[in-house]
Amino acid sequence: GDSVTQMExxxxxxxxxxxxxxxxxxxxxxxxxxxxxxxxxxxxxxLLKATKADxxxxxxxxxxxxxxxxxxxxxxxxxxxxSDSAVYFCALWRGSTLxxxxxxxxxxxxxxx
Amino acid sequence: NAGxxxxxxxxxxxxxxSMTLQCAQDMNHEYMSWYRQDPGMGLRLIHYSVGAGxxxxxxxxxxxNVSRSTTEDFPLRLLSAAPSxxxxxxxxxxxxxxxxxxxFGPGTxxxxx
Numbered sequence: 001g002d003s004v005t006q007m008e009x010x011x012x013x014x015x016x017x018x019x020x021x022x023x024x025x026x027x028x029x030x031x032x033x034x035x036x037x038x039x040x041x042x043x044x045x046x047l048l049k050a051t052k053a054d055x056x057x058x059x060x061x062x063x064x065x066x067x068x069x070x071x072x073x074x075x076x077x078x079x080x081x082x083s084d085s086a087v088y089f090c091a092l093w094r095g096s097t098l099x100x101x102x103x104x105x106x107x108x109x110x111x112x113x
Numbered sequence: 114n115a116g117x118x119x120x121x122x123x124x125x126x127x128x129x130x131s132m133t134l135q136c137a138q139d140m141n142h143e144y145m146s147w148y149r150q151d152p153g154m155g156l157r158l159i160h161y162s163v164g165a166g167x168x169x170x171x172x173x174x175x176x177x178n179v180s181r182s183t184t185e186d187f188p189l190r191l192l193s194a195a196p197s198x199x200x201x202x203x204x205x206x207x208x209x210x211x212x213x214x215x216x217f218g219p220g221t222x223x224x225x226x
Contacts, residue, residue, distance in 0.1 A: 043203055043217035049214060101215055103156040105153065105154060106156075
């Protein structure tokens with residue numbers, strides 16, 4: 001069945017460090033892939049998405065490229081800020097599953113000044 | 114647009130009590146879903162709906178009921194609360210035409226004693 005695996009946290013970085021959070025998926029066909037972010041005490045917000053192979057999603061300095069050959073969608077940011085501290089979720093959707101998203105377990109990121 | 118709203122924000126129940134978590138969206142989205150979030154487990158799908166009058170079970174449906182009588186509302190009912198249902202509950206909605214980009218409510222934190 002469909003599933004998403006993302007790196008275990010927590011991840012702790014200093015401000016301006018480079019960030020990578022790994023995400024791999026299992027799904028048939030060509031799913032759409034997403035990164036969601038959850039700030040403390042809030043619901044999830046869409047951070048970026050990619051709907052086909054080799055697409056790059058980007059937003060707020062974050063990027064992720066849809067790699068069909070490695071079934072991956074790793075999240076990267078060149079220089080993190082304290083305000084990026086949050087929980088990040090990788091997710092996938094296949095059109096045949098209609099309203100269902102499949103989420104990874106989430107990665108807690110803490111950025112220290 | 115209010116987006117996705119959830120009430121209440123916090124709730125404490127005793128074992129065996131029943132209650133309804135409310136969810137409403139004003140974006141005319143076809144798809145609506147309920148998730149629960151537990152530490153280390155990510156988000157798990159409870160029930161979802163692809164339109165008014167149509168609902169289906171997700172990964173963890175036991176102990177929960179849903180109905181979808183209108184496009185806007187998707188209440189989640191706990192018939193007889195158990196301590197294992199202590200969690201944070203999120204409602205989400207999405208449009209059929211947007212690759213399932215889901216919009217989340219702010220969540221309901223439920224404690225069952």
